[in-house]
Amino acid sequence: MRPRVLALGNPYRQDDGVxxxxxxxxxxxxxxxxEVGDDLTRLVExxxxxxxxxxxxxxxxxxxxGTLHVLEVGSAPLPAFERLSSHTFGLSEAxxxxxxxxVLPRHTVVFGIEGRCFGSGEGLSPEVAQSAEKVIGILLGRLGHPRAD
Structure with a gap:
């Protein structure tokens, strides 16, 4: 059985669109x-x-x-990251x-990419784009996908 992949973020807020x-x-x-967007209640669902x-x-x-944080969700809460949206709770709280x-799966992994730019606009900063490619390779590799790097 394949893991469920959930992507958070807003593509119109630069690096938040990763x-x-x-x-x-x-x-x-x-x-x-x-795609969960920035509504973290959808993440819970x-x-x-x-x-x-x-x-x-x-x-x-x-x-x-561009720093990549790979965090296994265990019995202790995740570290709280700065909130990127105006919603009342962030990823850790969700x-x-x-x-x-x-409803938290027995095995949950967070792939967090440290962003640089979160203003209005589309497109990723070079550091975030490079880490995004790395995450794609990691995920495809974990799945044994032929396109893995």
Whole structure:
């Protein structure tokens, strides 16, 4: 059984669009991806019923742009990243809500890419685009996909 891939982000806020950008590349490789956008309640809904989930999100933690954070969601909460949207809760809180509701998959991995630019506009900064390509290779490789790098 394949993991459920969930991509977060807004493609009209520069690096925040890394999730949707990766989602499109994975679709072109023949994979199904649920685009959550920036509504994290949809993330909680999308996690329900999955045995395994891979979550893709732009993050801000103070690390250099393009830094890739690969975080296994265990029994402890994830570190809180800076909120990128105006919604009342962020990625860490959404995953904890899923845990509290009993819908957090037994194996959940977050692929967070440190962003640089989050203003209005389309397109990824070079550092984020490079990390996005790396994430695509990692995900396709984990699936044994022939297009993996």
């Amino acid at each position: 999730g949707p950008w990766i989602a499109e590349q994975l679709r072109q490789a023949g994979l199904d991806v649920l 999308g996690l329900a019923g999955a045995d395994e989930a891979w979550v893709i999100e732009a993050v801000v933690s103070g690390q250099p742009p 995953l904890e809500l899923a845990r509290a509701l009993g």
